[in-house]
Amino acid sequence: MFKGSGYLNLILSWVSMSFTILETVAYEEDIKKSRFQTFAIPVETEEDVKNILDDYKDTSTTHQCWAWKIGHNIRFNDDGEPSGTAGRPILATIEGNELTNILVLVNRWYGGVKLGTGGLVRAYGGTAGKALLLVEKIELVEKIEVCFECNFSEWPILQYELLQQDIIFTEEYHANGVGVVAKIQVHQKDTLAQKIQDITRGRERLKGLDDD
Template sequence: MPFTIASQVSFEEDIKKSRFQAIAVPVENEQVVKDFLETHKDLTTTHQCWAWKIGHNVRFNDDGEPSGTAGRPILATIEGNELTNILVLVNRWYGGIKLGTGGLVRAYGGCAGQCLLLAEKIELIEKKKVNFACQFNEWSIFQYELNQQQIEFKQDYTATGVQVEALLQIHQIEPLSLKIQDVTRGREQLKIVEESQND
């Protein structure tokens, strides 16, 4: 069962005069990763190394540290904790003492690991994007239903009614589908939007 983390956490430690700061954050897609790394660009750091995993996609970056001593250990920590949809960034401010490759692996992997220990792990629930249409007089029924189940949705008012797009957990699809058929007397169907997987 894949897990992610509930919210952003961070951890700092000093290792042989170098300061290490790990920040772990849940991410939904690659754009969120890019935005996060962009907003957390810190020119005072010596290195900003990171790793992320979303589903089967993984990336990591040593940012100038010797190859395999930073990004890979961070990724190993993510996978060791059975986490996905997560980005871990580890900043290093160099303190003048070289750690050696083994020391770097331990420092980056260890700092990331300590950070993840602070995070609340939550089960990653697969969601499907769906859409359906309804008439204006039916919308209040669906709006109530979606809010009751805390379903994320956005609605678009058209000339003929309301177009709704929502993110549903797997177990919510069938009940909502039946409800739509019931309320619209079979006129409307719930459609699942197939997202193109780009592996």
């Protein structure tokens, strides 16, 4: 039975939600003498991906194949495996689990038995899928980068406010005061903007990084 517009809005709200993973998980499996080691890792930016791939670089592996998705952006890499047998199946597993802001890396140590293209697809996609069975999914909260200025005397109060709201920030001290760049959840914007106006008596305002 049709429940009315409120029910429809609830459905649309649920459909529009995006999910990522809470923390890194690992899974390992031997398949026909090859060892497959999978890591599912939450990421927010392409720079995060680059840094993680650098950190997880392992020259002892035969192949390090991966896929990531951040919003609508996707990338995958077969790292020497036959085209379409590694990175793409990993990506398909990410999308099949309706996840975003995630990197899945699968290391392979070749054990001497060839798997064939079908076997490789099943191995990479399968171990990625088993790793994702272990993750805790969380709703992805949209974040935006903002900035503001304040006097030295005002900074301790505003710094306390940022810490209380678990907001990640960087500050830069200059001759006339403090410049702050922060990454906040969208719902925090109005409260923080009002706090800055109150503390600076309307002299300063919260800005987006792209604002003039």
